[in-house]
Amino acid sequence: xxxxxxxxxxxKILRQSLQQLIDNAEGMVCTGAFGDANRIVRNIQxxxxxxxxxxxxxxxxxxxxxxxxxxxxxxxxxxxxxxxFEENDKIFAAICSGASGYMLKKTGPQKMIEAIHETYQGGAxxxxxxxxxxxxxxxxxxxAQKHEFVDxxxxxxxILALLVKGKSYKAIASDCFISIDTVxxxxxxxxxxxxxxxxxxxxxxxxxxxxx
Amino acid sequence: xxxxxxxxxxxKILRQSLQQLIDNAEGMVCTGAFGDANRIVRNIQxxxxxxxxxxxxxxxxxxxxxxxxxxxxxxxxxxxxxxxFEENDKIFAAICSGASGYMLKKTGPQKMIEAIHETYQGGAxxxxxxxxxxxxxxxxxxxAQKHEFVDxxxxxxxILALLVKGKSYKAIASDCFISIDTVxxxxxxxxxxxxxxxxxxxxxxxxxxxxx
DNA sequence: AAGAAAATCACCAGTTCAGGTGATTGACTC
DNA sequence: GAGTCAATCACCTGAACTGGTGATTTTCTT
Numbered sequence: 001x002x003x004x005x006x007x008x009x010x011x012k013i014l015r016q017s018l019q020q021l022i023d024n025a026e027g028m029v030c031t032g033a034f035g036d037a038n039r040i041v042r043n044i045q046x047x048x049x050x051x052x053x054x055x056x057x058x059x060x061x062x063x064x065x066x067x068x069x070x071x072x073x074x075x076x077x078x079x080x081x082x083x084x085f086e087e088n089d090k091i092f093a094a095i096c097s098g099a100s101g102y103m104l105k106k107t108g109p110q111k112m113i114e115a116i117h118e119t120y121q122g123g124a125x126x127x128x129x130x131x132x133x134x135x136x137x138x139x140x141x142x143x144a145q146k147h148e149f150v151d152x153x154x155x156x157x158x159i160l161a162l163l164v165k166g167k168s169y170k171a172i173a174s175d176c177f178i179s180i181d182t183v184x185x186x187x188x189x190x191x192x193x194x195x196x197x198x199x200x201x202x203x204x205x206x207x208x209x210x211x212x
Numbered sequence: 213x214x215x216x217x218x219x220x221x222x223x224k225i226l227r228q229s230l231q232q233l234i235d236n237a238e239g240m241v242c243t244g245a246f247g248d249a250n251r252i253v254r255n256i257q258x259x260x261x262x263x264x265x266x267x268x269x270x271x272x273x274x275x276x277x278x279x280x281x282x283x284x285x286x287x288x289x290x291x292x293x294x295x296x297f298e299e300n301d302k303i304f305a306a307i308c309s310g311a312s313g314y315m316l317k318k319t320g321p322q323k324m325i326e327a328i329h330e331t332y333q334g335g336a337x338x339x340x341x342x343x344x345x346x347x348x349x350x351x352x353x354x355x356a357q358k359h360e361f362v363d364x365x366x367x368x369x370x371i372l373a374l375l376v377k378g379k380s381y382k383a384i385a386s387d388c389f390i391s392i393d394t395v396x397x398x399x400x401x402x403x404x405x406x407x408x409x410x411x412x413x414x415x416x417x418x419x420x421x422x423x424x
Numbered sequence: 425a426a427g428a429a430a431a432t433c434a435c436c437a438g439t440t441c442a443g444g445t446g447a448t449t450g451a452c453t454c
Numbered sequence: 455g456a457g458t459c460a461a462t463c464a465c466c467t468g469a470a471c472t473g474g475t476g477a478t479t480t481t482c483t484t
Contacts, residue, residue, distance in 0.1 A: 096351055100344075123340035124347050131336035131343070135307055138350060153430060166413025168470065180470095182432050188473065189430095198440095199471075201378025203412045207419045365460060380440070394462050400443065401460090410470090411441075 003028040003120045006049035008066065009082070010035050010058045014105070018053060018112075025113045037066035044074055051119050054099070056083040056090055064093045071098035080119045086129055092137060101125040150193050150211060159186045161212045164203050215240040215332045218261035220278065221294070222247050222270045226317070230265060230324075237325045249278035256286055263331050266311070268295040268302055276305045283310035292331045298341055304349060313337040364405055364423065371398045372423060376415050 005022050007030060009015040015033050022030040032047030034040075038060045044052070052070065056063035067079055080101040081094045091102060101119050103112065104127045115125035126134065152160065162172045169187070173180040187199075196202050206212050217234050219242060221227040227245050234242040244259025246252075250272045256264070264282065268275035279291055292313040293306045303314060313331050315324065316339045327337035338346065364372065367388075374384045381399070385392040399411075408414050417423070 095347055098351075100347075118340055121340070122344065124338075124343035125340070126338075126343060128330055128333070128335035128337070131338060132312075132334065134346065134350065135312075135336050138346065139308055139310075155431065163412055164416050166408060166410050166416060168410065170470080178431080179433055181434055184471080184473090185432080186430095187471085191472085196378060197472080198378050198380065200375055200411045200415045203415045204376050204378060204419060207416060367461065382440080390461085391463055393464055396441080396443090397462080398460095399441085403442085409442075 003051060003116065004031045004047070004049045005029065005051050005053060005116060006031055006044065006047040007033040007053045008035075008037050008040075008058065008063070009033070009053065009055040011055075021109050021112065022116070025116075028113070028116060037061040037063065037069075040066050040069055041073060044070065044077070049077060051116055052077055052079045053116070054079055054081050056081055056094060064090070064097055067094060067097040067099050078119045078122070080115060080125070086127075086133060088133060088137065091130060091133055095134070102130045103127050104130070150209070152190065152193055152211065156186055156190050156193070157211070159183065160190055160202065160206050163187070163190075163199060164206050164212050215263060215328065216243045216259070216261045217241065217263050217265060217328060218244040218246070218256065218259040219265045220246050220249050220252075220270065220275070221265065221267040223267075233321050233324065234328070237328075240325070240328060249273040249275065249281075252278050252281055253285060256282065256289070261289060263328055264289055264291045265328070266291055266293050268293055268306060276302070276309055279306060279309040279311050290331045290334070292327060292337070298339075298345060300345060300349065303342060303345055307346070314342045315339050316342070364402065368398055368402050368405070369423070371395060372402055372414065372418050375399070375402075375411060376418050 005028055007015055007018050007022075009018060012035065015035065019030045019033045022028050031049055032043060034043050036058050037054075040061065054063045054066055058066075061069075063081065063083075067081070070077055070079060075098075078101075079099045080103060081099045082103055082105055083090065084105050086104065094102060100122075101115055101124050103115050103125065107115070107127060118125040158176065159172055162175060167175065169180050169183045173183045176183070187202075190202060191197060194202055194205050196205060217240055219227055219230050219234075221230060224247065227247065231242045231245045234240050243261055244255060246255050248270050249266075252273065266275045266278055270278075273281075275293065275295075279293070282289055282291060287310075290313075291311045292315060293311045294315055294317055295302065296317050298316065306314060312334075313327055313336050315327050315337065319327070319339060330337040370388065371384055374387060379387065381392050381395045385395045388395070399414075402414060403409060406414055406417050408417055
């Protein structure tokens with residue numbers, strides 16, 4: 001069975017050459033080529049593709065929005081993003097929206113065909129430079145916190161969590177069935193352990209260090 | 213100039229066949245092949261490689277630890293991880309420690325040579341299944357929050373940032389060279405826009421939605 | 425059984441905050 | 455030129471918070 005591919009690309013020349021490339025390739029066929037993503041739902045129903053080639057910059061509905069719509073309505077369709085520039089935030093947004101792969105347009109035809117096959121098989125083809133950026137973003141996101149080892153008691157953690165939610169001492173007292181003075185004492189202990197001196201510092205530290 | 217490659221791999225057969233593969237390939241040479249990462253600093257100094265092939269599971273110093281050591285002492289060396297299994301946490305740890313690429317051992321020789329070249333050129337070669345896992349992890353980590361689009365003025369963002377740092381109105385007033393009453397007014401506007409009613413709620417929202 | 429730690433309560437003084445009203449200036453828009 | 459909005463300042467009240475003291479009970483460790 002051939003892989004059915006749909007193309008969304010506003011540049012007519014590029015769109016037609018992609019269509020040719022795909023139709024001439026072994027094992028795949030282009031079932032639709034569109035200049036924008038405006039009537040995407042209907043167009044996808046018409047083309048019934050396995051894989052979608054999606055340009056990220058298009059007039060009207062952007063490629064990113066299109067991915068979100070597609071992934072919601074046709075989650076089985078695999079999406080391969082195409083772009084000229086390697087913008088961090090675009091890459092980030094596309095991946096989070098559910099794109100499977102991310103190729104630069106300067107990619108050669110042979111590599112492009114390979115990428116489509118890989119996408120169809122559930123892979124995640126990425127242009128080298130994009131892969132590097134993804135790993136970089138990955139590293140930035142996670143290792144931020146060096147757990148300073150704050151040893152809060154259960155009760156203190158509970159109260160800290162309520163503080164983070166924005167509750168007042170009074171509300172916490174009633175939530176925990178304790179007096180407001182007790183809350184105040186716990187909070188003081190929390191401040192000592194976190195080495196802070198206000199509610200907002202405590203909240204910031206709690207979130208940043210994932211204590212809650 | 214040939215690419216100098218060092219191998220860390222506890223399985224002798226595999227180590228030797230990798231060495232042969234590299235020595236027979238165009239444009240690269242194996243300058244060291246080691247069965248463990250125990251004396252890694254000295255071994256790296258001896259081999260002076262551009263690219264290191266690192267097995268993730270080794271007796272003694274693990275591949276992950278070795279990556280951390282290498283990236284600290286020889287940050288210019290690119291590291292290509294090799295493993296039999298696709299364990300999420302291992303992949304995660306290797307990437308965060310600074311590995312450039314991540315290939316399964318079942319990868320064919322031709323692909324392996326390509327991956328080494330790509331690593332040397334600053335790329336991030338990944339076996340398809342690994343790339344998919346990375347993107348999955350990526351999606352899990354970030355998309356928790358739907359940016360509610362809060363339109364704070366520059367001044368308000370500035371003050372919100374100081375609130376997050378745990379500063380009091382008085383401290384903010386003196387930092388911004390404005391009166392405490394003005395701070396209070398700005399804070400009130402911030403609360404309205406964020407639809408919160410206390411400093412700690414505002415701080416929590418600011419951090420969670422990355423407004424600062 | 426002694427000691428430590430957690431959880432609870434109380435009182436208190438001074439500070440800070442939340443939210444309400446009202447007002448001025450300058451920049452930008454229609 | 456009228457209207458809007460950001461930024462600024464002022465005054466006020468009641469509520470909330472910070473941090474200090476001291477004390478009791480339960481639970482866990484040694």
